[in-house]
Amino acid sequence: AQSVTQPDIHITVSEGASLELRCNYSYGATPYLFWYVQSPGQGLQLLLKYFSGDTLVQGIKGFEAEFKRSQSSFNLRKPSVHWSDAAEYFCAVGALGNQFYFGTGTSLTVIP
């Protein structure tokens, strides 16, 4: 069955510290993987996506993610967090013509 797991419901980091948000997936075929960010009351903004090729992908706002097939993981990282990064982060997996499966989200709090 297709599923996405984000083990961390809530993470708190200090501004300037590094960040890693975990994502594990289960998918029957080669997945397309995505990370989205959602601010309160807002829609989803795509941070980055992985289709194929280089397993380290760069996204917007200084985020990057690494696809590890052996671990079925697609963790999101940022070397130095800014206060404006506080939001809800969703990992998603999908394929052409099919629905996206979303993780339950990780809420990020940034301490000044």
Place this chain on the structure above:
Amino acid sequence: GAVVSQHPSWVICKSGTSVKIECRSLDFQATTMFWYRQFPKQSLMLMATSNEGSKATYEQGVEKDKFLINHASLTLSTLTVTSAHPEDSSFYICSAEGREGVYEQYFGPGTRLTVT
């Protein structure tokens, strides 16, 4: 880049009335659109998949007679919540998939529905 709009962004209605939410792909044609529902502090759950010119495919547990979906053109899909009740209050988000197979779902900004 591809843009998806939703209208209205926020709506309040009385219990028993119907509400229509529009989802438009502004600069591309979308063969397939998806409707999601998000409860506060929860993830997005797919309600239905909408294909242009055909009936929508609903996920298990979603009442098709209550949530009417129409995908009349390659740029417009509508979700009508019929006889709305307070438990239908939620954040509804649509997404559209590019017709040319460029694989990404472009998400609309969402519609906040409050039923009083």
